[in-house]
Amino acid sequence: MNERILKTLEFEQVKNQIQQYLTTEQGTENLRQLTPSSDKERVASWLAETADGLKVQRLRGGIPVPKLNNIAPHMKRIEIGANLNGLELAEVSRVLSTTSEVVRFVEDLHDSELEFERLYFWHDQLVTLPELSGQLRRSVEADGSIRDEASAELRTIRSQIRRSEQNIREQLDGLIRGKNAKYLSDAIVTMRNDRYVIPVKQEYRGVFGGVVHDQSASGQTLFMEPKQIVELNNRLRQQQIAERNEIERILAELSASLVPYRKDILHNAYVLGQFDLMNAKARFGKELKAIVPAINDENQVFFKQARHPLIDQEMVVANDIMIGEDYQAIVITGPNTGGKTITLKTLGLLQLMGQTGFPLPVDEDSQMGIFSEVFADIGDEQSIEQSLSTFSSHMTNIVNILDKFDEHSLVLFDELGAGTDPQEGAALAIAILDAVGAKSAYVMATTHYPELKIYGYNRPNTINASMEFDVDTLSPTYRLLIGVPGRSNAFEISRRLGLANQIIDSAKQIIDEESQDLNEMISDLENQRKATETEYLEVRYYVEESEKLYRDLKNAYSYFFDEREKEMENARQKANKIVNEAEEQSEKIIKEIRQMQLSGGQGNIKEHELIDAKSQLTNLKQAEQLKKNKVLQKAKAKKQFKAGDEVIVETYGQRGTLIDKVSNKDWQVQIGILKMTISEDDMTQVAPLEEPKARQVSGVKRGNTAGVKMELDLRGKRYEEALAEVDQYIDAALLAGYAQVRIIHGKGTGALRQGITDYLKNNRQVKSFEFAPANQGGNGATVVTFK
Template structure:
């Protein structure tokens, strides 16, 4: 990119804003070298890196960056085998520590499945030097001071120095107290010439002996090293010199250790600086609410709600600008102070930012091109020194532009052809635009000349545009109206400001009728465009509100569905627990019955009844997913009863036909010659097709599978339950073909016995009944004989 356009569009102010977010000298150096690129691959990579940095910020994470100085001068000194001081080595150590932290940081991001497009690959280019890093950390503080652990010799010397200093202070402390304290100017211990001394009054210098190292300006105080500590001070000085010699030796060893890795360390520092710049770009993008633009190799610009990044975000007006697809030239007309210059500067600056790998302040889905160069002729460039007028300076710049443009260039011209006679200026502006069009460069030009409105209307791939002006408030709105040429508002403004009507009327009479008609047409178009924009803004706000409400309702419905499924699941699981508990109890009862059956001569309970009861309990278990349960469907079909269906009476093991429904859960069933009331739970539909009923009836014979006892024991039963059992038992005995049965009702109060007697009297199938013999129970049992 030519440097002139960078200055004209204030590109360096963007770099200055990014500078404040940098931490490292290498990052600042890379920013100073940053310029827009014309290489699509390089631009794409830089934009994706910035996108990675923005994504990390959105996750509220921060790269582990610290303040790092430029280490390149230190590394150059190592090439001549020089030794670095502690501060310089500490800066190198900070680079290596930052490398380790960066690697760990991005490893954690990868482990958390954070998707990044470029930075994971960048991190792999770090040179990890663990042994050098550990040795430096073991030897140096971050401020460059050597640690005691740097060597055993240094550790021993420093310990001895500390002990000697403590001994000296303890001995000299005696002079600060007691009788000799009165000979001191001040009760302190201080240092002169790297030796511990005390301030003694001049007239008492003979009281302490030793060596005078200094005196006060007045000569009233002498700084004396007492004779009692001279040898200790000598020892301290020897140890201090030895420690200093050891420190120099350690620094030389560390420098020699680092020297072979100069290239790797410098490369690491550059990568850290590059990451620092990526982070700064992301921080700046967040501040100006910028987004990632798409890249068009065909140079089709589509900037949605583009805003100038250097204008106060609370005051800036966004405009949507499209260029390169349907039209390659935009001619913006209209009065001054309407925002024409800012609009073309916005387009140029955002394009420069995008080609530098920066996010731009536009709405999502915006698109930029890849121009080989951007040219701008904006502002008053008159020069007194070069004897150039405004017009001459503009022409000089435009001439250079026309010599350098290509089909991949973007040209921005402000007030093209201005500064000379309007007729000549308009003709020149048209010729310049035609020349740019012949090269097929993309161009945005602003002008006052009405002739260019017709030019934009008649030329292919060229469109008019203007900046909206509110005639009621006499203020510009700074909205760009694409497709609508600018109108001349001079007479209207003068009239609104209070100019006499006669003057305005005379001025209108001097103007061309066709010009007035064109201005009226333009005014209508501008009004329609403004209303359309206001309607679009209103509908957009309504759509956003509806979209937000839809998202909330969708989320609430999803939560409701999940809660309903969870509650249903919990209910089914609870029901299953209850059924399982009942099933365990039933199994226990059945087991007890089996145990009792072993000790009875004749089984009181049929096996098939036990199995049927257990099957009914098992059927209570609720399948957690019943929508496609075939077994359940078959079971439902077996219990879907209708009049005339063939059924099996499970308790009797006999087939029958449903005659009529009695109550909610009972049916009247024809079993042979008998009609009986049977519960639905005791019935099961037969699969064979229904056959025509036969007129003749055959006797029902006892089957080998009936297995019922000829004795019914009612002892322990309640009266109602006992009467029900008698009714069922007599019916079963008749079906089984028993000639007689015995009913044991016990003696007790006589209520059961009376109830059994009354029932047998009413039953027409009973031939006779009477008490059992005395040796078989007497009046505690009744023997029944059937017809």
């Protein structure tokens, strides 16, 4: 895009608003280099990144990118062999630790199965360097100071320094207390030239002996290093020099360790800057209630309820701005201070923002185009230095635009043809619009000339528009009216302000009939528009009422079905209760009859007679309770269990197999290795599981002994992934008939080893387990023996 349009439409101010949300210097640099693009694919990727940023902002509060300084100069220095200081290394360490944190954050999003368009693309470009990051973190504090843990030598030196300082202070404390206090200006220990001294009065300088390092301004106090501690100070000084040398060595070593990874570190910083920019665009969009528009394939623009981003969002008036579908040229007419220029700038600025990937302050379902260039001639650009009048300045700019624009351009003209004779200016404006239209470029122009109102009616692909003016309040409403040309309100305003009707009538007679007819036509159009708007509001009211009634009916319909299901469930429960009671009574009767038979009281009762009696009771129950109840009949049909059926036991949520019926409604069920007595009411019959096909899992092929290895290597695996593989491997090893296997888990932090130990303790198939012999991995591997 040309630099002039960016300045004219105040594009940099939008970037400044976004910049306040950035936290990294790299993000600021990425934003600084960002300019509108005419490459559709690039714009689409930028908008996708903004959409991802808004989604993360909504779901997780944004990507965790802290304040980061620019490390590019640091990487340049180590590339030429220089060493970094502690603060510079701390800044590099901050980039590496932030990289790891962002990687974990994005992986968590991925594990949550959240979909993004570009977030994972940038995540895949991050390179984590855990060993290097850990080394820097152990060696350098956030403020750049070198930690004791940076090396064993440094730890020893600093321990010696602390002991030396303590000895010196103890010696000096003994000197400044008691009888020696009268020789001192103050009973304190201080430092001069990096050596410990005490303030001695001038006249007593010979009492302590030693070296004078400084004196007060009056000369009455001497800062002396007593002879007793000269040797201790010398030793301390040597230790401090050794500390400085060791720190320089550590800095050199750490700087050298960065050299092989400098490109990865630099790219990490760039990617973090991109994440920071995504965050900033999302926060900017949230502040403006902005959205990511769609790109129209036909290059049509439809900004729904568009708002200028640089105007207070509580005060700005939103307007629908559309161009490209039904017309390619919009001519906005009307008086000054009505909002014509702001509407012009809103269209241009929002299009520039969209082609830079920024969110737009428009409503949902808005669409944008992709223009190769956006040109604008806006404002009074009179140049005293170039001795150009307003008209000459405008015309110079227009000539430049006409030389460069094409059919993929958007052209904005403010007060086209102004600054010269009205008749000539109107003719020039029409000719310029025709020239732009001849190349099928999109154009929006504002003007005062009434001739252009007629132009808007007569030219194809051209439409009139105006800014609404409230005659009652004598003020503009800043609403854009597409299809209605602006009209002069001078007569109405003058009448309301008290100008005599006679003068107004005389003025009307002076203007030509054509202009008066045009104003009357515009007035009629406005009246029709207002009537249509009133009818629309009325229709909208009835539509909303209809929608409300539909929602109420839908809710009532849903409530009806819910209540029906509840009643049917109650009926099922009552029916089942009756059936159970009848079965219990029948069982009781049969037991009594059988008891009578066994006791010999009724020797003539045969077994088949007992079965017939039971069948009759059962048939009677079905005839009375179930014949007319289809729901219970279906439920009864589902409860026809037999030995060998597979069922789900509802209470435990486990699958089991029926073994034998132990009573009228109870079955013995095999659940895993357990056998339990379960009621039929607590079981649901299910289809048997299909035999799983053999599949390769982490180096273990089920059903194929040759594919199962004698050991499982889990090094480098994540904790949850490793435990899942152990579970699958143990099963496969048991199927393969192995008596003993080895699991290699490494030493590490010990978390994985402990997790595997806990698992093996709870596995019933494991007879014993122990760490491997020293020559086979020691406590980095576990040998498992099966039963």
